[in-house]
Amino acid sequence: MSAMGDDIALNQSADKRVMIHIDGLKKNFDELEVLKGINADIREGEVVVIIGPSGSGKSTFLRCMNGLEKITAGVVKIDGRDVTDPHTNMNKVRENIGMVFQHFNLFPHMTVLENVMLAPVELKIMTRQEASEKGMSLLKKVGLDSKADVYPPQLSGGQKQRVAIARSLALNPDIMLFDEPTSALDPEMVGEVLQVMKSLARGGMTMCVVTHEIGFAKEVASRVIFMDAGYIVEEGTPEEIFSRPKEKRTIDFLNKVLS
Amino acid sequence: MGDIIRVYWTLLLRSLGQTMLLTLLSLFFAFFIGLLFGLMNVSRNRVLNFFGTVYVDGIRGVPLIVLAFFIYFGIPTAVQAAGFSDFRLSALAAGIIALSMNAGAYMAEIFRAGILSVDKGQMEAARSLGLPYGISMRKVILPQAIRTMVPPIISQFIISLKDTSILSVIGFPELTKAGSIIVGNTFAALEVWGIIGIMYMIVIVTLSRFAKKLERRLNVSNGG
Numbered sequence: 001m002s003a004m005g006d007d008i009a010l011n012q013s014a015d016k017r018v019m020i021h022i023d024g025l026k027k028n029f030d031e032l033e034v035l036k037g038i039n040a041d042i043r044e045g046e047v048v049v050i051i052g053p054s055g056s057g058k059s060t061f062l063r064c065m066n067g068l069e070k071i072t073a074g075v076v077k078i079d080g081r082d083v084t085d086p087h088t089n090m091n092k093v094r095e096n097i098g099m100v101f102q103h104f105n106l107f108p109h110m111t112v113l114e115n116v117m118l119a120p121v122e123l124k125i126m127t128r129q130e131a132s133e134k135g136m137s138l139l140k141k142v143g144l145d146s147k148a149d150v151y152p153p154q155l156s157g158g159q160k161q162r163v164a165i166a167r168s169l170a171l172n173p174d175i176m177l178f179d180e181p182t183s184a185l186d187p188e189m190v191g192e193v194l195q196v197m198k199s200l201a202r203g204g205m206t207m208c209v210v211t212h213e214i215g216f217a218k219e220v221a222s223r224v225i226f227m228d229a230g231y232i233v234e235e236g237t238p239e240e241i242f243s244r245p246k247e248k249r250t251i252d253f254l255n256k257v258l259s
Numbered sequence: 260m261g262d263i264i265r266v267y268w269t270l271l272l273r274s275l276g277q278t279m280l281l282t283l284l285s286l287f288f289a290f291f292i293g294l295l296f297g298l299m300n301v302s303r304n305r306v307l308n309f310f311g312t313v314y315v316d317g318i319r320g321v322p323l324i325v326l327a328f329f330i331y332f333g334i335p336t337a338v339q340a341a342g343f344s345d346f347r348l349s350a351l352a353a354g355i356i357a358l359s360m361n362a363g364a365y366m367a368e369i370f371r372a373g374i375l376s377v378d379k380g381q382m383e384a385a386r387s388l389g390l391p392y393g394i395s396m397r398k399v400i401l402p403q404a405i406r407t408m409v410p411p412i413i414s415q416f417i418i419s420l421k422d423t424s425i426l427s428v429i430g431f432p433e434l435t436k437a438g439s440i441i442v443g444n445t446f447a448a449l450e451v452w453g454i455i456g457i458m459y460m461i462v463i464v465t466l467s468r469f470a471k472k473l474e475r476r477l478n479v480s481n482g483g
Contacts, residue, residue: 048354105384108401119388122398164384171389243400 024074052227073192158189274437285358293366318364373404
């Protein structure tokens with residue numbers, strides 16, 4: 001059902017390059033089937049928001065894209081590179097996909113700037129000097145250049161998540177994955193993180209966001225995917241999904257979250 | 260008692276020094292043995308897991324005194340039989356090998372527990388940045404693991420320090436051996452073993468105090 005949906009939903013950007021190609025993706029955790037056959041193409045510059053009840057497989061779906069979860073069956077290609085092929089250098093693929101986690105996962109034993117500099121320096125992509133300059137400019141972008149020398153435990157949740165975003169941008173990835181980036185935040189800090197994400201989206205970043213922030217989806221998403229029980233149930237523009245949902249499960253879910 | 264100390268104080272201090280030397284050298288090697296086998300035991304590679312488990316279980320399943328005999332008497336005999344007739348192994352070398360292997364097995368478990376105590380998200384974040392497993396381990400996981408490992412490492416240090424007394428059986432001139440010699444000369448068993456016991460105790464209590472202080476300081480810098 002989703003293969004057909006793709007053609008319709010993507011007519012506005014059909015000429016753009018496919019950044020993420022997913023075909024028949026299945027993921028089992030031992031006996032438990034979490035993803036039961038997912039098809040999706042995400043094109044350059046698209047902001048795809050994935051919504052759905054907890055346990056529907058959204059996070060697992062996202063984690064299959066950068067190989068944090070081993071894929072049981074199907075194909076995932078990132079910018080043409082097959083993630084399921086054992087000969088693919090996953091480290092190279094991951095350099096091109098940033099990921100932001102629900103619980104930030106900043107490295108607590110390094111300063112904020114060191115967190116951002118780690119990957120480019122260790123991968124010998126930049127000198128320390130270059131990485132430091134790049135790091136400072138990214139921190140400035142997320143409004144935290146004044147916190148460069150502070151250790152993560154001294155930051156608020158919202159600040160931590162903004163640093164995490166800066167860190168994942170250090171290698172200039174073409175794709176960014178967000179796994180419930182605001183779910184662990186106090187309500188007053190959600191806005192500052194969404195603000196950074198919006199400016200990334202406006203800058204043309206290809207983004208895949210698992211979130212419960214319907215407002216963000218309405219404002220920024222080029223496409224919304226509704227998942228339930230390991231399947232993509234419905235997808236379309238925010239307008240289509242939020243104003244004229246077709247599937248009963250989508251309607252039930254939206255009634256619960258929007259009421 | 261005063262007489263014994265007056266006559267034998269150089270021997271006592273020198274043997275205490277030997278005890279400390281043996282402990283420190285053994286712990287130094289045990290650290291790297293523990294790191295190696297600890298990493299093998301947390302890896303996803305079944306073969307590495309297998310060898311790591313064999314080492315840890317094997318060494319922990321053998322009393323230190325048996326291991327010491329095996330290395331001090333067994334290995335030279337075997338090497339000499341293989342044609343190297345002037346091969347010798349000093350009591351110090353054999354003692355260090357036995358104690359390092361023994362403490363290394365326990366240290367492997369300390370490393371394993373330390374690594375597993377670091378939040379799973381840390382490795383995921385490092386790998387998602389494109390960092391290979393080795394760099395992620397070295398730069399992100401181990402520095403955090405070491406902090407939680409300081410108290411068990413010091414307690415292993417204390418255990419190994421006491422275990423050096425077992426090595427008196429292969430003739431290594433450490434503190435307990437010195438005790439036997441002095442008792443042999445003076446027949447003053449009560450006083451001599453009392454003095455030896457107190458000497459061990461002073462070193463160990465000082466170490467534990469130091470450990471507590473260090474632990475508290477680490478907790479402070481970890482806080483928040």
